[in-house]
Amino acid sequence: MKILLIEDELDLAEAIRTSLEKELFLVEHASDFASALEKVSLYEYDCILLDIMLPGGSGMDILAKMKKKQGGENVIIISAKDSLDDKLEGLDLGADDYLTKPFHIAELNARIKAVFRRKNLQGSNLIEIKNTIVDLNERECKVDGKLIELNRKEFDILNYFLLNKNRLITKNALAEHVWGDHIDQADNFDFIYYQIKNLRKKLQTSNAQIEIQSVYGVGYKLTEL
Amino acid sequence: MKILLIEDELDLAEAIRTSLEKELFLVEHASDFASALEKVSLYEYDCILLDIMLPGGSGMDILAKMKKKQGGENVIIISAKDSLDDKLEGLDLGADDYLTKPFHIAELNARIKAVFRRKNLQGSNLIEIKNTIVDLNERECKVDGKLIELNRKEFDILNYFLLNKNRLITKNALAEHVWGDHIDQADNFDFIYYQIKNLRKKLQTSNAQIEIQSVYGVGYKLTEL
């Protein structure tokens, strides 16, 4: 799950980042208005954490632009002001939740998951395709009710594929989404091959009715069998 | 999609090239002022990445010449300076975007696609002619909603034709655009015949309402049926 954190206080940002990463989220960070706007317009995120008081402009503007662009992202506003007006304005502009500083990381964490669930899974935290069920909370995957042991990367990849069933996933997109953008200049995709291989094997031996197809020269696509 | 990279730092250029090629762009590279000017005046590109600090002259001059020549190309300026003046001058001269070093390749990638879409497709990533739809993101081609399997060259060729509907495409232009400039002095066009043949067959058997006509002695033209 890929998250954009828009926050100018670097210490706080770092703290949030590390704890979210402990939750196995993939976190990117923008610390000012311009770079936030840029990232938002260029990439896709599963959730955006938005501080509204930013150097260079108001987070509300970012929110407005985002919502104009495409009814896409999940936004949780983080604000120092506990002002009702701000809260209403934010939610009015399409934010999905609102959190006042200071807050507990655990709460943020819970809300991220809640927002994500509401959006992608109609409130459940299960993704179910054919005989395969993935539980995001427990980070568990079951096929025909039988647990399959997946490690971190395998789980993230499967997760990403399930949420993008039948869509072409380029290897670059996969790398970016699951590994983060530090992997930019990779000159080969061995690290992907390795994980795909293992994941496929596990899916096959457990008789999952889904399959990761290769698209030669481009990437992969998850299909039902 | 054909891209000209004007950049004198060879390491960086090589890094950019390989990652863009992974996204299936066709990348050509010019490392100094003179050769950049030459390529720009000789060939056509879907997008030009322009470093403004070049040995031999300023990239701004290239930009100015380009824009004088034909209102044609998409230019993304790559600059080491994060100077507002430079940015404004560049955008003023007609650049379509501006990127400061260092940057993430994924970001460059996203911008190239954005610029291209803005220019050619009013922001969409679909090209639709009669019952044929090409999705640039998914690299898919559908006729009457039915997927047609195209290999890379076939896809690129079709793409090029669709964007230049009813226009005469010389074989040289096709070779240059889809294969790149290493193929320049080809003494025969067998490689084109081969791909055109296969592409035509696929279009026909799927009842696409478009046709690749031959123009004797010159090249091809894509027309609606």
Add this chain to the structure above:
DNA sequence: GACGTAATGAAAATTTTGCTGATCGAAGAC
């Protein structure tokens, strides 16, 4: 009809891409 050009088919050669197993080192568990 003669000539150059284009299309087709088949096949081989080459290059690119993908998969696998093995190894090695780092991070985390105990």
Add this chain to the structure above:
DNA sequence: GTCTTCGATCAGCAAAATTTTCATTACGTC
């Protein structure tokens, strides 16, 4: 600390795509 697991990386192999080649046929233009 040791042990275990995980993931990155390498090399070798397999698979697929792409480029050649060549021969044959068809087409256009003069």
